[in-house]
Amino acid sequence: MKFSSLVVFVCSLSGCAHVAVYERGALAHPSMTTGDLASPSEEHVREVHEGAMGGSFSAGGGCGCN
Amino acid sequence: MAIASIPLSLWQSTARAQAADTAPPPNASSIDVRASSAFGTYGDTDHVFVQTPSIAGSVANPTAGWSIDGQYLVDVVSAASVDIVSTASRRWEEVRQAGELNAAYKPGPFGVSAAGAVSSEPDYLSWTAGGALTQDLLDKNLTLLAAYYHTHDVAGRSGTPFSVFSHAINRDAFKAAATVVLGRATIASLMGDLVVENGDPSKPYRYIPLFAPGTYVPLGASIDLVTSLRVSARPLEQLPLSRERYAFTARLAHRFYRSTLRVDERLYADSWGLKASTTDARYLVDVARRVETGPHVRLHEQTSVNFWQRAYVLEPGFDYPALRTGDRELGPLLNATGGFLLRVAIGSDREPDAWALGFDLNATWTQFFDDLYVTHRFAAVGGITLEAQR
Numbered sequence: 385m386k387f388s389s390l391v392v393f394v395c396s397l398s399g400c401a402h403v404a405v406y407e408r409g410a411l412a413h414p415s416m417t418t419g420d421l422a423s424p425s426e427e428h429v430r431e432v433h434e435g436a437m438g439g440s441f442s443a444g445g446g447c448g449c450n
Numbered sequence: 451m452a453i454a455s456i457p458l459s460l461w462q463s464t465a466r467a468q469a470a471d472t473a474p475p476p477n478a479s480s481i482d483v484r485a486s487s488a489f490g491t492y493g494d495t496d497h498v499f500v501q502t503p504s505i506a507g508s509v510a511n512p513t514a515g516w517s518i519d520g521q522y523l524v525d526v527v528s529a530a531s532v533d534i535v536s537t538a539s540r541r542w543e544e545v546r547q548a549g550e551l552n553a554a555y556k557p558g559p560f561g562v563s564a565a566g567a568v569s570s571e572p573d574y575l576s577w578t579a580g581g582a583l584t585q586d587l588l589d590k591n592l593t594l595l596a597a598y599y600h601t602h603d604v605a606g607r608s609g610t611p612f613s614v615f616s617h618a619i620n621r622d623a624f625k626a627a628a629t630v631v632l633g634r635a636t637i638a639s640l641m642g643d644l645v646v647e648n649g650d651p652s653k654p655y656r657y658i659p660l661f662a663p664g665t666y667v668p669l670g671a672s673i674d675l676v677t678s679l680r681v682s683a684r685p686l687e688q689l690p691l692s693r694e695r696y697a698f699t700a701r702l703a704h705r706f707y708r709s710t711l712r713v714d715e716r717l718y719a720d721s722w723g724l725k726a727s728t729t730d731a732r733y734l735v736d737v738a739r740r741v742e743t744g745p746h747v748r749l750h751e752q753t754s755v756n757f758w759q760r761a762y763v764l765e766p767g768f769d770y771p772a773l774r775t776g777d778r779e780l781g782p783l784l785n786a787t788g789g790f791l792l793r794v795a796i797g798s799d800r801e802p803d804a805w806a807l808g809f810d811l812n813a814t815w816t817q818f819f820d821d822l823y824v825t826h827r828f829a830a831v832g833g834i835t836l837e838a839q840r
Binding site for chain 1: 486490491492500502504521523525588590591600629631632633634635637639640679683697701703705710713716718724726729732734742750752753755777779780783785791809810812814823829831832835
């Protein structure tokens with residue numbers, strides 16, 4: 385009961401709508417994925433060049449930065 | 451030296467698991483098989499060049515709710531950066547190999563996924579393992595995710611066995627995310643990350659120049675000037691032995707009639723005092739039945755870590771600064787990126803997406819606000835991908 389109340393509360397804050405499965409044609413487009421669209425090479429560069437990458441930073445791979 | 455810890459793609463695999471629910475009903479008992487081969491290349495004005503061939507593949511049965519995917523890549527790095535030259539070292543080349551395997555099972559509202567990754571090069575070994583749980587709620591209009599990954603790294607010196615010299619670094623990464631359907635064409639994700647690192651991540655090759663008290667060292671001072679100003683002592687880098695990272699990311703995607711707008715904002719802070727903001731936006735347009743393209747912009751700005759100094763001082767008594775670094779990615783900087791991607795379906799008229807060619811190109815300008823040797827860097831990264839699916 386508490387969990388259900390929490391879900392309803394979160395949803396009311398976020399403004400989520402009720403969209404039926406058959407109404408999700410636009411959401412099914414590949415570009416609507418919740419993942420990142422960066423290529424592996426681009427990801428790699430970010431991990432090296434952005435000191436704020438969470439958990440992916442450390443050794444500065446392939447950066448030539450000594 | 452290489453990418454260690456948690457590859458972004460592991461996080462993305464969990465995100466893909468979330469996104470799978472928005473897909474249209476698949477053909478009954480169909481098995482999707484995908485394979486791709488990619489070649490990426492990177493070059494910058496600091497004389498660093500990387501070639502990255504990779505292959506990836508996946509097998510999935512959307513009806514049954516399971517999927518397996520994997521990736522293997524090789525990084526060939528050639529570098530003669532200012533950091534290397536300043537230590538009187540020669541150009542070096544290095545090869546890194548990395549692979550990962552992900553599996554997910556989501557037959558209904560509840561799903562699980564597991565992932566593992568390994569990265570190896572002469573002086574660095576890293577492995578990661580972990581998993582995620584997902585739960586659909588409100589008729590799949592809200593999906594919650596919780597994930598945990600552990601990474602173990604061993605950092606050494608090239609040519610020296612790990613048994614003789616190595617540092618161990620452990621990371622525990624926790625993630626919580628909620629994906630919300632905001633409308634028939636709009637979706638949003640909110641993600642929180644906590645990463646706890648323990649171990650010595652200091653680079654065993656990075657020597658830090660020290661200066662006498664009162665010495666003025668200008669921004670971007672050349673190697674010759676630094677050499678003339680510094681004292682003879684030049685200790686190795688020393689970073690703190692633990693770090694906690696916190697990040698919050700919001701992602702919004704909206705599908706227009708024939709285009710998609712995606713905007714991300716990521717706020718970051720860590721126990722070393724580094725704070726950052728990253729804004730990323732893409733606009734993808736279906737310009738024809740077989741062609742999708744669009745621009746990409748990204749702005750990343752960060753403060754320095756709290757022990758950052760452009761010129762570390764050797765205090766009287768010859769005490770080295772306890773914490774010291776020359777890693778300019780720990781200093782204050784601004785990255786501005788612009789680029790585009792292009793995807794062309796080249797399959798038959800009946801199945802145009804059975805084969806596809808992808809191109810992407812991004813250029814990044816980095817401004818370093820408080821560094822020795824360099825004040826800016828221009829880098830370009832591009833890739834070409836061939837995809838096949840049935």
